[in-house]
Each structure stands twice: as structure tokens, then as C-alpha cells.
Amino acid sequence: MFRDLHNLVRGLGQRLLPAPAFAPLEENEWAGLRASVPFIDRLPQPESEALRERIGEFLGRKTFKGIRMRLDPWQRHVIAAYACLPILRIGIDAYRDWQTVIVYPDTFAPEQEWVDEAGVHHQAVVPQAGEAWERGPVVLSWNDVAEDGAVIVHEVTHTLDAGNGDVNGFPPLPRSLSADEWTDTFSAAYDQLQDEIDRGDEPVIDPYAATDPAEFLAVVAEYFFFSPAYLQAEWPAIYRLLALYFSLEPHGWADEIPTRIPWVED
Numbered sequence: 001m002f003r004d005l006h007n008l009v010r011g012l013g014q015r016l017l018p019a020p021a022f023a024p025l026e027e028n029e030w031a032g033l034r035a036s037v038p039f040i041d042r043l044p045q046p047e048s049e050a051l052r053e054r055i056g057e058f059l060g061r062k063t064f065k066g067i068r069m070r071l072d073p074w075q076r077h078v079i080a081a082y083a084c085l086p087i088l089r090i091g092i093d094a095y096r097d098w099q100t101v102i103v104y105p106d107t108f109a110p111e112q113e114w115v116d117e118a119g120v121h122h123q124a125v126v127p128q129a130g131e132a133w134e135r136g137p138v139v140l141s142w143n144d145v146a147e148d149g150a151v152i153v154h155e156v157t158h159t160l161d162a163g164n165g166d167v168n169g170f171p172p173l174p175r176s177l178s179a180d181e182w183t184d185t186f187s188a189a190y191d192q193l194q195d196e197i198d199r200g201d202e203p204v205i206d207p208y209a210a211t212d213p214a215e216f217l218a219v220v221a222e223y224f225f226f227s228p229a230y231l232q233a234e235w236p237a238i239y240r241l242l243a244l245y246f247s248l249e250p251h252g253w254a255d256e257i258p259t260r261i262p263w264v265e266d
């Protein structure tokens, strides 16, 4: 009840108040970003312009916190660029439920608790390259991000997944997409991956995707954006659903896009 009321009030507010305007990146900032983030120059002109706009919105709405490090503007821009790729067409409002990006210099090790299938309770410190919570923050390790910017796409995909409550591989879908088709197609691909791993075959994608359906979605999103030709060839049905979901066609940009961010230090 209160949750519905809250949503109603928020919905009214969104209709009544004009969206705040945010300054796009300056020319020199945009040039610096294009030199660092390989996917940007693969984008067609309309997508490139939309990305620059999204990055401005992202930087205006989100708060960055460096833990044991100072984040310079270029680092914020790089993170924003990757974070805005999945919402290039969906729009920045899809990230309205979270505010903060926390960045550690290197892999961080939060204490985690979980219960396994036998009902046994575990507690351990598990090193992470990235982490996302339903209502934020998104937590990143800068060294891991610099090694592979796809880590950012992975984590923000979890926050999109959370948009309808659970992080379960089933994000809020646009009307053009059938919920049944999404569930059937993703379940079949997930089962196929599990079977490949059980049989000891070479899995189609990173076996981490077999952890659970939420990880599956985050991992296929990485392939979708950065190895689109491979995903389209191996799992055309998944590629097609993601293309409809993100309203983007990365296979037209390049077969494969590097995600290593050139870093000033060796």
C-alpha cells in the first residue's frame, strides 16, 4: 500500500516537474573519452550523440565515491560511458532507484553470507571486481574496470534487472517483448549452458553465467555489447531479445570490441 502510494507520488512528480537539464561533456572531455573507450568510435552517429547526452545525465545524477583513492574526472567519465551503454535507448530513468557509484582501487572483499542447497549457512570474505545492490550502490574495482570495462556493463545490468523487484534475469520488459518468449528463451539457453558444464563440454559463454539466472543475464549483456557477432552466431534468439530489450544492434558496430581501458600507469 505505502509502496504503491510512493510510486504514485513519484509518478506524479515526474509528470509535473520538467526533467532537469544536464550539461553534456565538453569537447576536450569527449575527445579524451573517445581515446580511452574503444566502443565509442564504433557507434553510429545517432548512438554516439545519445551516449554523450546520457553521460551528461549520469554525471549530473549519480554520486561517485572513491574508497582509498581519488577519482579524477576522466575516471568518472570512463565509468559513466560504460554505465550508459545499456541505457542509451532505454533512458537514464531506468537507473532512478540507485544513486551512488563506489570505486575501490583494486579488488575488494566484502564479507558474504549465503545458504547452500543443503541448507548450510556460510560466511566468507569473497574478492569481487564489482557488485550491485537493488537500490544501490554499484561498487567497482578500478583495476578490474581498467582491465575490462565490461565489468561495469555487467553490474549496471543487475540494476536494470532489479527494476521490477527481484534480480532474477527478468527485467521490466518493453511492451514490444513477450514475457513468455523472454522466459522460455532464456530458460532454454540457461539449461543448455548448465548441460554443457555438467557434461564437461566447452561452454558457449563464461560458465560464471550458470551461477544463476541474474548472472546469466549480466554475462550475456557483456557478450551482446562487446562480442556481438559471437553471441548472434551462437545464440541468435538471445541476441534478438537483447537487441529488442536494449533497442540497439551492436553486431552492426563491430564483430568484437576491446574493453581494456588504456591506463596511464603500467
Ligand SMILES: [Zn+2]
Pocket (backbone or CB within 6 Å): 154, 155, 158, 214, 215, 218
Ligand atoms: Zn553479477
